[in-house]
Amino acid sequence: MTSFALTAILSFAVALAIGPSCLKWLKKLKFGSTENELGPESHKSKQGTPVMGGVIFFVPIALIGLILLIVEREVCLAMALATTLCFAAVGFADDYIKLSKKRSVGLTPKQKMIPMLVFSFLLSLWAYLTPEIGPTLIVPFTGNRWDIGVFYIPLMTFILVGTVNSANLLDGVDGLLSSCAVVDYLTMGAICLALAASAAGGGDTPPESWGPLYGVINADSMRKLSFFCAAAFGAVLGFLRFNTHPARVFMGDGGSFTIGGALAAVCMISGTSLFLPVIALAMFVSSLSDIIQVGYFKYTKKKTGAGKRVFRMAPLHHHFELGGMEETRIVWMYTAATVLLCALSLGTFIK
Amino acid sequence: MTSFALTAILSFAVALAIGPSCLKWLKKLKFGSTENELGPESHKSKQGTPVMGGVIFFVPIALIGLILLIVEREVCLAMALATTLCFAAVGFADDYIKLSKKRSVGLTPKQKMIPMLVFSFLLSLWAYLTPEIGPTLIVPFTGNRWDIGVFYIPLMTFILVGTVNSANLLDGVDGLLSSCAVVDYLTMGAICLALAASAAGGGDTPPESWGPLYGVINADSMRKLSFFCAAAFGAVLGFLRFNTHPARVFMGDGGSFTIGGALAAVCMISGTSLFLPVIALAMFVSSLSDIIQVGYFKYTKKKTGAGKRVFRMAPLHHHFELGGMEETRIVWMYTAATVLLCALSLGTFIK
Numbered sequence: 259m260t261s262f263a264l265t266a267i268l269s270f271a272v273a274l275a276i277g278p279s280c281l282k283w284l285k286k287l288k289f290g291s292t293e294n295e296l297g298p299e300s301h302k303s304k305q306g307t308p309v310m311g312g313v314i315f316f317v318p319i320a321l322i323g324l325i326l327l328i329v330e331r332e333v334c335l336a337m338a339l340a341t342t343l344c345f346a347a348v349g350f351a352d353d354y355i356k357l358s359k360k361r362s363v364g365l366t367p368k369q370k371m372i373p374m375l376v377f378s379f380l381l382s383l384w385a386y387l388t389p390e391i392g393p394t395l396i397v398p399f400t401g402n403r404w405d406i407g408v409f410y411i412p413l414m415t416f417i418l419v420g421t422v423n424s425a426n427l428l429d430g431v432d433g434l435l436s437s438c439a440v441v442d443y444l445t446m447g448a449i450c451l452a453l454a455a456s457a458a459g460g461g462d463t464p465p466e467s468w469g470p471l472y473g474v475i476n477a478d479s480m481r482k483l484s485f486f487c488a489a490a491f492g493a494v495l496g497f498l499r500f501n502t503h504p505a506r507v508f509m510g511d512g513g514s515f516t517i518g519g520a521l522a523a524v525c526m527i528s529g530t531s532l533f534l535p536v537i538a539l540a541m542f543v544s545s546l547s548d549i550i551q552v553g554y555f556k557y558t559k560k561k562t563g564a565g566k567r568v569f570r571m572a573p574l575h576h577h578f579e580l581g582g583m584e585e586t587r588i589v590w591m592y593t594a595a596t597v598l599l600c601a602l603s604l605g606t607f608i609k
Numbered sequence: 610m611t612s613f614a615l616t617a618i619l620s621f622a623v624a625l626a627i628g629p630s631c632l633k634w635l636k637k638l639k640f641g642s643t644e645n646e647l648g649p650e651s652h653k654s655k656q657g658t659p660v661m662g663g664v665i666f667f668v669p670i671a672l673i674g675l676i677l678l679i680v681e682r683e684v685c686l687a688m689a690l691a692t693t694l695c696f697a698a699v700g701f702a703d704d705y706i707k708l709s710k711k712r713s714v715g716l717t718p719k720q721k722m723i724p725m726l727v728f729s730f731l732l733s734l735w736a737y738l739t740p741e742i743g744p745t746l747i748v749p750f751t752g753n754r755w756d757i758g759v760f761y762i763p764l765m766t767f768i769l770v771g772t773v774n775s776a777n778l779l780d781g782v783d784g785l786l787s788s789c790a791v792v793d794y795l796t797m798g799a800i801c802l803a804l805a806a807s808a809a810g811g812g813d814t815p816p817e818s819w820g821p822l823y824g825v826i827n828a829d830s831m832r833k834l835s836f837f838c839a840a841a842f843g844a845v846l847g848f849l850r851f852n853t854h855p856a857r858v859f860m861g862d863g864g865s866f867t868i869g870g871a872l873a874a875v876c877m878i879s880g881t882s883l884f885l886p887v888i889a890l891a892m893f894v895s896s897l898s899d900i901i902q903v904g905y906f907k908y909t910k911k912k913t914g915a916g917k918r919v920f921r922m923a924p925l926h927h928h929f930e931l932g933g934m935e936e937t938r939i940v941w942m943y944t945a946a947t948v949l950l951c952a953l954s955l956g957t958f959i960k
Contacts, residue, residue: 260956267949444952451959495945502941503854586937590853594846598618601795605611608802 262447265322265485266492272318273496281500281507284308287357297430298576307505310353312513314500315493316346319520322489326482333388334479334527337381338486341523342516344377345422349515356511364511374419382414385526390476396529398536401606403529417531418522424541425518426511427548427573428592431585432503434575437593438540439494439517445537445600446524447487452607453528454480483527490520503585537600540592544573613798616673616836617843623669624847632851632858635659638708648781649927658856661704663864665851666844667697670871673840677833684739685830685878688732689837692874693867695728696773700866707862715862725770733765736877741827747880749887752957754880768882769873775892776869777862778899778924779943782936783854785926788944789891790845790868796888796951797875798838803958804879805831834878841871854936888951891943895924 285308323339326332348370356364385391386408393410394403406413429435457477494517500506509517521538525531535542551572559565569577578588636659674690677683699721707715736742737759744761745754757764780786808828845868851857860868872889876882886893902923910916920928929939 259959260953263949263952263956266952270945270949444948455960492949495948498941498945499938503937504935584855586854587850590849594621594849597795597846598614598621598843601614601617602611605614608610609806 259451262451262484262488265488266495269318269322269489269492270496271492272321273314273493274499276317277314277496277500280311280314281308284310284507298571298579300579304505304508307508309508309510310350310357310512311497311500311507312346312349312353312509312511312516314507315490315497315509316350316512316516318493318496319490319516320346322493323486326485326489330482332479332482333390334483335486337384337388337391337527338483338520338523341377341381341418341526342520344381345374345519346512346516348373348377349426349510350512352515353510353512371419374422375415378415378418379411381418381523381526382411385414386410390479391527391529394529395532396606398533398603399606404532414526414531417534418519418526420545421522421525421534421538421541422515422518424538424545425521426514427544428541428575429509429514430573431575431579431588432505433498433501434540434585434589434592435514435517436494436498436501436509437589438538438596439521440491440498441593441596441600442521442537443487443491443494443524445604446521446528446530447484447491448604449530449533449607450480450484450487450524450528452604454478454484456607480528483524486520487524490517490524503589533603533606536603537596539599540596544575547574547577548572610802613802613835613839616839617846620669620673620840620843621847622843623672624665624844625850627668628665628847628851631662631665632659635661635858649922649930651930655856655859658859660859660861661701661708661863662848662851662858663697663700663704663860663862663867665858666841666848666860667701667863667867669844669847670841670867671697673844674837677836677840681833683830683833684741685834686837688735688739688742688878689834689871689874692728692732692769692877693871695732696725696870697863697867699724699728700777700861701863703866704861704863722770725773726766729766729769730762732769732874732877733762736765737761741830742878742880745880746883747957749884749954750957755883765877765882768885769870769877771896772873772876772885772889772892773866773869775889775896776872777865778895779892779926780860780865781924782926782930782939783856784849784852785891785936785940785943786865786868787845787849787852787860788940789889789947790872791842791849792944792947792951793872793888794838794842794845794875796955797872797879797881798835798842799955800881800884800958801831801835801838801875801879803955805829805835807958831879834875837871838875841868841875854940884954884957887954888947890950891947895926898925898928899923 319342320339323335323342327335327339352364352370354364386393393407394405396402397404425435428438454477457480497509501509518541522531522534525534547569550568554568555565570580571577575588575592579585670693671690674686674693678686678690703715703721737744744758745756747753748755776786779789805828808831848860852860869892873885876885898920901919905919906916921931922928926939926943930936
């Protein structure tokens with residue numbers, strides 16, 4: 259835990275140190291936000307806030323991830339870093355195009371989805387073929403392992419793409435995604451440390467049913483993976499300095515793809531992907547509300563000729579915003595729910 | 610951990626459930642804030658925000674604490690609850706007088722200090738005489754135990770009074786004390802669970818030097834104490850619903866005394882009081898900056914005839930506020946520092 263904390267503090271310090279220069283650089287490049295015309299009216303005032311602020315946490319995550327990889331030479335760290343970089347690349351490409359062309363849509367949905375699907379498929383295949391990871395998933399709350407064989411590949415592909423897209427949808431209110439992500443990374447760090455403790459055999463924590471897990475998950479790998487979580491945790495905590503309401507910078511797609519990618523990566527590697535709908539419920543409901551809204555609109559339009567909406571606006575946080583809830587209170591609500599759900603999830607690993 | 614999370618969720622739900630009625634009741638009683646004339650100019654606009662909102666988290670803490678005590682019949686829980694109630698009584702008395710007389714000062718400093726000193730002395734004596742607690746303190750980072758004998762009583766009296774007063778000083782910006790307190794209670798819960806795990810003997814976590822600790826701290830007591838932390842954690846997290854910027858209610862002295870009292874109690878009982886300057890650094894610097902400011906002012910006034918100030922205004926958070934920092938960013942800074950320091954402290958207990 260001491261190494262975890264020190265890694266987090268280092269990453270936090272890097273984010274804070276590069277933050278002001280990044281802001282200046284983004285402003286100089288006139289990388290201001292072009293608010294989506296479909297967003298809430300009140301967001302019009304946010305026009306001009308620099309975007310692509312995701313670099314502020316991307317740099318420490320990538321940098322510390324790379325140093326860890328070089329020092330530790332660990333396949334888990336390589337996979338975590340590769341996953342983060344792949345998705346970050348798509349996100350930052352989207353941001354760059356959006357900004358250099360001064361429009362609110364960058365890559366077309368297809369141009370985003372195809373590389374994401376390809377990356378996700380390849381990463382899932384890699385995880386499937388790596389003996390330390392393999393096709394087993396830990397079931398939330400019971401702690402049982404579930405070996406799903408070759409179905410692991412399509413399922414994990416779906417989870418990776420889904421998580422990254424959901425993180426992207428959750429990013430719509432000052433500090434919302436970053437606050438939830440901080441809690442998620444801390445939780446994943448604790449889960450990795452708990453898995454390391456049980457794999458080391460000395461733990462008092464694992465349910466009896468975990469027997470076979472000991473052979474598979476390597477205590478040392480999980481401990482090293484926890485440092486990656488620490489880097490992500492510290493970096494995003496530092497980024498909140500600039501992103502908390504009133505935001506001085508937005509993370510952009512590059513940022514949200516980095517956050518989603520790093521989180522999905524850590525879950526994939528530690529076999530805890532099935533925990534994502536719990537610990538990242540905030541992301542999950544953003545996607546779900548979007549799907550419901552669009553689906554219901556299309557359905558009612560087809561049936562009655564006039565499209566109806568379920569929410570005032572999707573994703574869900576805009577529904578609350580248009581209902582008169584302050585941004586800070588929306589952030590409180592999502593973060594508090596995430597904290598409590600994460601505490602509940604930790605119960606699977608810590609008695 | 611599952612019981613911890615469920616207790617926290619219950620406490621959170623109680624705070625949310627009673628919050629709106631409390632707000633209505635406080636508004637009806639015209640218990641609006643009378644801003645201190647010595648506070649920052651910008652706070653004048655906060656005049657009229659209901660205070661004494663501390664009841665919103667005091668009720669769930671006291672209620673769940675009492676239920677736990679009745680069910681578990683545990684001396685640690687009795688002590689935690691008694692400490693919290695003693696300080697809360699002083700705080701709420703101060704609030705009540707302040708409000709019923711519509712002035713910004715309630716009890717005189719002496720009228721506050723005397724009962725606080727008496728309570729603190731009696732509680733320290735009780736802890737000293739309780740074999741499970743006794744006069745030993747865990748040293749931060751090394752994890753060694755330090756038996757300070759009868760000096761425990763004056764030291765603990767000072768720590769109790771100091772923590773409660775410091776918590777009171779930290780309460781000056783929307784959501785500042787509550788955010789830091791949430792992190793502190795969660796950390797203390799984790800420390801209690803880690804102590805329980807090491808006391809149970811199965812843990813892989815305690816430093817070798819902890820040998821004698823096993824005989825003293827009872828695994829079961831520490832586990833039960835963690836539920837008290839969970840109640841406090843959940844309740845204050847729920848209160849943030851109403852206290853986060855822009856605040857709809859202030860906690861008042863009753864609230865800050867409850868927070869300080871409960872935190873100091875949990876540290877006293879688990880023998881981790883020496884961690885307070887680390888995990889509650891935010892409170893500590895508030896006191897320290899106040900002492901420096903007043904001391905320097907008096908010193909310079911005596912020496913040169915004109916009093917000089919070190920900070921724009923004390924406690925420290927007002928210094929940042931007058932420097933142009935937004936309230937939300939001050940809360941970010943204090944909370945982020947608390948999170949990182951808490952993670953570092955946990956390293957003493959969790960490898």
